[in-house]
């Protein structure tokens with residue numbers, strides 16, 4: 001993917017540092033080598049989750065509605081060059097919906113490979129949990145690092161997603177048992 005051009009000025013100017021994509025890649029690669037890719041992704045997600053919750057508390061100050069807070073988040077992250085995020089199909093009662101991001105900084109920085117956006121996924125989880133006042137889980141269903149134009153995420157109440165996962169697990173076990181029965185292995 002071609003890295004986006006940094007836009008100068010605006011709300012972010014003078015309030016942070018610029019970290020080149022190369023440095024992001026080197027830092028994450030070092031953490032993966034020191035721990036393991038899966039351990040590094042869990043730590044990155046957890047660290048980002050706390051950052052996202054704090055960011056939501058700051059963003060909510062003076063905002064009227066939850067929709068307005070999400071609008072502010074998208075503007076701010078685009079300004080900070082994280083990529084171009086947008087929210088879709090948001091159910092403000094249930095706390096569920098979809099997020100896509102074009103030019104995710106993690107996908108751009110890390111290059112082709114498995115889903116890369118552990119920081120953004122964790123950040124969203126923390127931000128949305130704070131916004132909706134309950135634990136929200138975010139899943140990255142498609143990552144631009146695997147091909148395609150954008151990364152796509154789904155979010156919902158963590159309990160709803162756990163229940164969905166449990167139902168799927170039971171279905172898989174039943175299917176496996178039925179298959180063993182029919183083949184005479186049980």
Ligand SMILES: [Zn+2]
Nearest residue numbers: 117143144151
């Ligand atoms: Zn991604």
